[in-house]
Amino acid sequence: MGGTAARYSMFERLDLYAKVQRPHAVKFKDLEEVVNFRLIRNQIHFDYRFDYLRVTGDTVLVPITVQIPNKEMTFKATEGVHSGVLNIFGRITTITGRIVQTFEDVVNRDFPETLLQASLKGMSVYQKAVPLRPGLYKLDLVIKDVNSGNVGVVNTALRVPRYDESQLAASTLIIADQIERVPARQIGLGQFVIGASKVRPRLDATFTQADRMGFYLQVYNLGIDEASHKSNAAIEYRIRKDDKEVSKQAETSAQLAQGGEQLTIEKTMSLASFAPGKYKLEIQVTDQVGKKTITTTGNFTIKAAEKVEEKPAAKK
Known part of the structure; x- marks a missing residue:
């Protein structure tokens, strides 16, 4: 997008x-x-x-x-x-x-x-x-x-x-169970489609360890670097459980989809390594040009994956 x-x-x-x-x-x-x-x-x-x-x-x-x-x-x-x-x-x-x-x-x-x-x-x-x-x-x-x-x-x-066009701002953070690209003819059209992506919210934000969780966020009014004519932002992703940081990753706007002063963050992640419980996702975006920071948070829950009962082998 x-x-x-x-x-x-x-x-x-x-x-x-x-x-x-x-x-x-x-x-x-x-x-x-x-x-x-x-x-x-x-x-x-x-x-x-x-x-x-x-x-x-x-x-x-x-x-x-x-x-x-x-x-x-x-x-x-x-x-x-x-x-x-x-x-x-x-x-x-x-x-x-x-x-x-x-x-x-x-x-x-x-x-x-x-x-x-x-x-x-x-x-x-x-x-x-x-x-x-x-x-x-x-x-x-x-x-x-x-x-x-x-x-x-x-x-x-x-x-x-x-x-406000003078303030660093963001869309709502969407916790999703599906994020995928759509064909060109479907861009901007249909259920769950935002721009070029299908983003289906998980309303209760509850997943199992076997699931992949997605999240989608747009950031607006980033400053434009005069030399590169692009935005220059640093993004940090933190996941907390019981106020304790359990995961942290970082990247820059150069690694993400940019459109002038707008930045789109769309990610999916495996939950297999996370213990069951309640978590908070924190996304912090720092505009290196405008020297401004915005932080958006969203809560989600992970449950243990359901065990599949193995049927006994048939006797010969």
């Missing part, structure tokens, strides 16, 4: 995306009524989070991520396949009640009979990214399980930050 061409491509796509996402005729009228009439229905429990990534001085990309336990869904069996369907309705309004964005989606989950029980222990993750101006908004989010009719509702504030 660090390249200039990629950023301009993203601006163009976001402009088109914003036009497409203007308030439209609502398809899920029953879910809109839940919002309009403040109906309280919490039959489906789910987690959610917001992230904030600067696009321009007055536009912030806000990925809204929802995580629903599969056990909250009702599945219907047809020819050995168990299918679940969720209708999702979201509406973003200003504090005066003006509708800014409305989105609707259908999430389908299909599992074969042999995998159903294991799948019920997992999660379904959905994301909608919307471009917004800095300010205070309200988000109404309604999820309906089509097979059972159960509904879950969230009404919450959405505080979109303003990125």
